[in-house]
Amino acid sequence: MASIEIYTKPTCPYCHWAKVLFTRKQVPFQENPIDGDVDLREEMIVRSGRTTVPQIFIDGKHVGGCDDLHALDTHGGLDLLLK
Template sequence: MSDVAIYTQPSCPYCSHAKALLESRQIAYEELDVSGDPQVLTEMIERTGGRTFPQIMVGNQAIGGFDDLRSLDSNGELLPLLQTQRGKTDTGGI
């Protein structure tokens, strides 16, 4: 299981941008498409408190949407956050 989960819906440009940023940094993620499963949408709201897309989790920490992800990356905080989560879960590679 990946340290990063991203809740998405089809045709969401911010979801595409978030996935592209993660892929450009070679960060594995689990995509959870809420469009076909109301339970996944309920899970997203409960885990993140958010109702917009995407909603991104790093480990058990909700970091918000694409703008928040981009800000963490721009400020050099994304990789250290992932490394911290990796240490907590001991999953191996990012």
């Protein structure tokens, strides 16, 4: 099973939608909430090159944000990465 990390904020609807997709697929994920954690936010920015949440990594590979994740799923690429 793939290792999934999601950098999130609790009030972010896109974070919620990304987590719902993984939950619907019954795939466990590690949530890294960055609100109030400057070091974790900086880690996310360094790893992804982006400042917005969510930022999603599958097996250490950056796949982008919520829209990127759903596009990957729509085109069949997400299930391949989750194997």
